Amino acid sequence: MAVRIIEVRERVMARNDELAAGVRERLHGAGIPAFNLVSSPGAGKTALLERTLDALGDELGISIVTGDVQTQNDADRLARRTERLVQAVVTGGACHLDARQVDTALDALDLAATGLLFIENVGNLVCPASWDLGEEAKIVLFSVTEGEDKPLKYPKMFREARYAVFTKIDLLPHVPFDLERGRRCALEVNPTLQLFETSALTGEGLEEWFAFLRRAVHPAPVPG
Amino acid sequence: MAVRIIEVRERVMARNDELAAGVRERLHGAGIPAFNLVSSPGAGKTALLERTLDALGDELGISIVTGDVQTQNDADRLARRTERLVQAVVTGGACHLDARQVDTALDALDLAATGLLFIENVGNLVCPASWDLGEEAKIVLFSVTEGEDKPLKYPKMFREARYAVFTKIDLLPHVPFDLERGRRCALEVNPTLQLFETSALTGEGLEEWFAFLRRAVHPAPVPG
Numbered sequence: 377m378a379v380r381i382i383e384v385r386e387r388v389m390a391r392n393d394e395l396a397a398g399v400r401e402r403l404h405g406a407g408i409p410a411f412n413l414v415s416s417p418g419a420g421k422t423a424l425l426e427r428t429l430d431a432l433g434d435e436l437g438i439s440i441v442t443g444d445v446q447t448q449n450d451a452d453r454l455a456r457r458t459e460r461l462v463q464a465v466v467t468g469g470a471c472h473l474d475a476r477q478v479d480t481a482l483d484a485l486d487l488a489a490t491g492l493l494f495i496e497n498v499g500n501l502v503c504p505a506s507w508d509l510g511e512e513a514k515i516v517l518f519s520v521t522e523g524e525d526k527p528l529k530y531p532k533m534f535r536e537a538r539y540a541v542f543t544k545i546d547l548l549p550h551v552p553f554d555l556e557r558g559r560r561c562a563l564e565v566n567p568t569l570q571l572f573e574t575s576a577l578t579g580e581g582l583e584e585w586f587a588f589l590r591r592a593v594h595p596a597p598v599p600g
Numbered sequence: 601m602a603v604r605i606i607e608v609r610e611r612v613m614a615r616n617d618e619l620a621a622g623v624r625e626r627l628h629g630a631g632i633p634a635f636n637l638v639s640s641p642g643a644g645k646t647a648l649l650e651r652t653l654d655a656l657g658d659e660l661g662i663s664i665v666t667g668d669v670q671t672q673n674d675a676d677r678l679a680r681r682t683e684r685l686v687q688a689v690v691t692g693g694a695c696h697l698d699a700r701q702v703d704t705a706l707d708a709l710d711l712a713a714t715g716l717l718f719i720e721n722v723g724n725l726v727c728p729a730s731w732d733l734g735e736e737a738k739i740v741l742f743s744v745t746e747g748e749d750k751p752l753k754y755p756k757m758f759r760e761a762r763y764a765v766f767t768k769i770d771l772l773p774h775v776p777f778d779l780e781r782g783r784r785c786a787l788e789v790n791p792t793l794q795l796f797e798t799s800a801l802t803g804e805g806l807e808e809w810f811a812f813l814r815r816a817v818h819p820a821p822v823p824g
Contacts, residue, residue: 418746522642
């Protein structure tokens with residue numbers, strides 16, 4: 377039994393990787409960097425996107441694909457903040473988005489008017505780590521209301537991510553979270569992680585985050 | 601392909617249900633109520649258990665099985681607080697505990713000295729909802745640092761649970777969380793959910809939680 381499950385699973389994953397390669401090619405052809413946002417439920421993916429849309433939605437031409445197990449609450453929240461396109465995907469029980477869902481969602485977006493794509497994954501620190509969606513990079517959000525050792529307990533996600541965003545840092549005076557220890561745990565699992573520290577409530581740290589996104593859309597020309 | 605996956609999955613789930621029935625019978629025979637604690641990562645399962653062990657560990661004879669994807673950090677945290685037995689299960693990538701793991705963990709516990717069992721599941725609001733572990737009831741923890749609409753977005757978990765514990769209520773003055781709306785969302789999904797509101801940091805609300813656990817271990821005699 378165990379062997380057979382793995383076989384089937386491997387074929388499903390292989391098919392997903394093919395579809396993800398197609399999505400990546402499609403986005404690359406359109407010149408659109410895409411970030412796959414992953415985190416625990418409630419770490420603040422939607423709140424960070426709301427602030428990002430307010431500041432940079434039009435400037436960078438941001439489009440968004442949001443995934444939820446049930447409801448399209450996150451898509452509705454974002455759509456209230458922007459005239460830009462937000463495409464909802466309801467996974468209907470699945471604990472992650474897959475490349476086929478993203479590929480289909482792209483059909484509904486105006487890629488010619490898109491300069492930057494966010495894919496807001498299902499809130500889950502396990503499943504989305506294994507599913508390539510054709511993104512340029514995974515960005516893992518990590519709330520200071522969680523334990524500092526989350527990266528050690530969910531190492532695959534923190535290894536798969538290229539960036540980590542500490543969220544809700546306005547709560548640091550009220551929670552028993554040691555930011556330095558949180559940083560150390562993240563870098564222990566993935567020494568090349570680039571870290572951000574943000575509060576969507578107070579705006580602290582968002583300028584660095586915005587500067588990073590501007591650079592992702594308009595890379596500095598290579599001198600020479 | 602899709603059909604075949606479902607078939608295999610159904611057989612795996614059916615086998616789990618058989619094993620869970622065995623665990624339930626085993627616990628029932630030993631007179632041990634068992635609660636399966638589920639939540640997002642970082643919602644405070646371990647912190648609530650620490651406080652519960654401090655207050656009731658010896659009085660009620662609490663034993664604990666903790667599940668983590670990687671590390672046995674939670675088990676180590678709990679073991680520092682108690683001489684009582686804490687059995688760690690590392691799922692090695694899986695997003696939930698299963699009944700076989702609990703069955704094996706029970707072998708390592710002193711059931712004769714156990715009056716109440718907690719099973720601390722993997723931090724995940726999707727997968728653990730589908731896996732019966734032989735528990736008497738699932739208890740879902742729901743931190744006020746998450747959005748009030750978590751029950752709507754993860755309805756299966758809130759439907760499978762018989763109890764919901766709002767955690768970190770000491771943070772209410774600092775977070776944009778409307779407790780009344782949180783209660784409404786939870787009860788909309790599951791009208792018979794029994795709610796608790798707690799802070800493991802300040803101790804607020806713990807007396808009600810402790811009283812509930814005492815009643816679970818020593819039910820009032822039926823009058824007659």
